[in-house]
Amino acid sequence: MGDTLWERAQRVLPGGVNSPVRSFRGVDGQPFFADRGEGPYLISEDGTPYIDYVMGYGPLILGHAHPAVVDAVERQAARGIGYGVPTRREVEMAEFLTHHIPGLDMVRLVNSGTEATMTALRIARAATGRPRVVKFAGSYHGHHDSLLIKAGSGAATLGVPDSAGVPSEIAALTITVPYNDVEALEDAFRQYGSEIAAVIAEPVAGNMGTVVPDEDFLPAIRSITERYGALWISDEVMTGFRVGLGTVASQRGLTPDLVTLAKVIGAGMPVGAYGGKREYLSLVAPAGPVYQAGTFSGNPIATAAGLAQLHEVVQPDFYSVLVMRTEQLAKGLVERARRHNIPVSVHQAGAMFTLFFRDTPPRNFDEVNRSDTEGYRRYFHLMLERGVFMPPSPFESVFVSSRHDAEVIEKTLAVAEEVFQKL
Numbered sequence: 001m002g003d004t005l006w007e008r009a010q011r012v013l014p015g016g017v018n019s020p021v022r023s024f025r026g027v028d029g030q031p032f033f034a035d036r037g038e039g040p041y042l043i044s045e046d047g048t049p050y051i052d053y054v055m056g057y058g059p060l061i062l063g064h065a066h067p068a069v070v071d072a073v074e075r076q077a078a079r080g081i082g083y084g085v086p087t088r089r090e091v092e093m094a095e096f097l098t099h100h101i102p103g104l105d106m107v108r109l110v111n112s113g114t115e116a117t118m119t120a121l122r123i124a125r126a127a128t129g130r131p132r133v134v135k136f137a138g139s140y141h142g143h144h145d146s147l148l149i150k151a152g153s154g155a156a157t158l159g160v161p162d163s164a165g166v167p168s169e170i171a172a173l174t175i176t177v178p179y180n181d182v183e184a185l186e187d188a189f190r191q192y193g194s195e196i197a198a199v200i201a202e203p204v205a206g207n208m209g210t211v212v213p214d215e216d217f218l219p220a221i222r223s224i225t226e227r228y229g230a231l232w233i234s235d236e237v238m239t240g241f242r243v244g245l246g247t248v249a250s251q252r253g254l255t256p257d258l259v260t261l262a263k264v265i266g267a268g269m270p271v272g273a274y275g276g277k278r279e280y281l282s283l284v285a286p287a288g289p290v291y292q293a294g295t296f297s298g299n300p301i302a303t304a305a306g307l308a309q310l311h312e313v314v315q316p317d318f319y320s321v322l323v324m325r326t327e328q329l330a331k332g333l334v335e336r337a338r339r340h341n342i343p344v345s346v347h348q349a350g351a352m353f354t355l356f357f358r359d360t361p362p363r364n365f366d367e368v369n370r371s372d373t374e375g376y377r378r379y380f381h382l383m384l385e386r387g388v389f390m391p392p393s394p395f396e397s398v399f400v401s402s403r404h405d406a407e408v409i410e411k412t413l414a415v416a417e418e419v420f421q422k423l
């Protein structure tokens with residue numbers, strides 16, 4: 001092995017990376033190393049600029065290095081990086097979230113989406129005294145044991161949806177049903193209803209690619225869980241402030257018992273949060289018996305960055321323009337592919353979407369798996385060679401930022417035209 005950065009990385013990091021999807025194995029590729037980000041562009045170590053549609057896997061809704069976020073981080077860094085006592089901004093962040101998400105009474109800040117969903121399950125089990133949880137196949141909720149079952153994202157990409165190292169006793173407590181399948185959910189409750197603590201769902205799936213729920217799916221989760229005395233955890237780590245202001249559940253007038261957030265609320269800093277009804281959050285230590293803690297939770301730089309970003313997204317027309325551009329791109333890709341007789345379809349939700357290499361949009365993970373993943377692989381590489389960085393896996397979503405202006409979208413579509421011609 002030689003001495004390139006990639007070769008060095010593979011000697012000292014498992015698979016050369018710190019998170020599997022970054023390895024580009026999902027498209028049989030080799031990753032480029034980032035040097036810096038500027039607006040919609042990611043610039044590699046060798047100086048190549050890429051139009052970036054990965055956007056840090058979702059958090060960077062203002063693009064890279066937005067001046068308001070950079071300024072907030074710099075100012076805070078000069079005043080200290082971590083304190084271990086409460087800060088004003090932790091309160092402001094919690095107030096912001098509870099203000100913009102109806103039904104969210106209280107919030108606890110953590111450091112990642114994984115921590116948020118892990119604790120949400122613990123609260124649900126404590127509140128109900130029940131052991132089992134329900135998740136949907138192809139959904140990803142982080143890498144803790146209870147939820148690494150039939151998981152999407154990198155786990156699906158690498159063919160390890162059921163991770164080694166998860167004790168079978170723990171895996172047995174997780175019931176998996178197909179996304180968008182209300183009857184299968186009813187069946188699970190008919191069989192195990194009195195043992196189920198919670199249903200955790202991505203309200204728009206983003207980790208099998210973007211899959212929008214059928215109209216009745218989320219209301220059915222709400223009514224079934226209520227009927228059986230289980231909690232509904234809406235995992236909005238990806239969708240929160242990405243699909244629109246607040247959460248998907250709140251946009252649809254639904255109130256889950258617990259909500260998990262991360263990504264956009266941290267602007268690229270390691271942040272997560274869980275929140276929900278007061279009766280459940282009051283169970284969390286030191287107020288109650290459910291233990292959860294964190295040296296870095298509510299970190300001052302993370303809250304400064306997150307709040308700076310959130311203050312931008314509440315500006316008038318922020319989402320209408322962003323969603324319009326996202327739609328322009330998503331529809332433009334479909335039109336161009338079809339012009340060249342390539343069967344594709346798309347699911348879009350707010351500022352995220354996935355282009356599926358199949359003629360009808362999938363409703364669940366099985367259907368996602370029946371798309372042309374080899375076609376996606378070739379599309380990814382041809383786009384990358386021409387300076388457009390699409391997600392390095394057919395199981396991830398495209399993320400658009402406010403810095404992807406009309407010109408950048410047009411440039412992307414021109415590249416796509418050339419690529420579909422070659423596919």
Ligand SMILES: Cc1ncc(COP(=O)(O)O)c(C=O)c1O
Nearest residue numbers: 112113114140141142237238262
């Ligand atoms: C819906 C969802 N939940 C949870 C997670 C886990 O978040 P994190 O990677 O911050 O641990 C992710 C992404 O990774 C996600 O997309």
Ligand SMILES: N[C@H](C=O)CCC(=O)O
Nearest residue numbers: 019021057153154207238
């Ligand atoms: N799909 C994942 C989260 O949303 C991608 C992030 C990762 O696993 O590195």
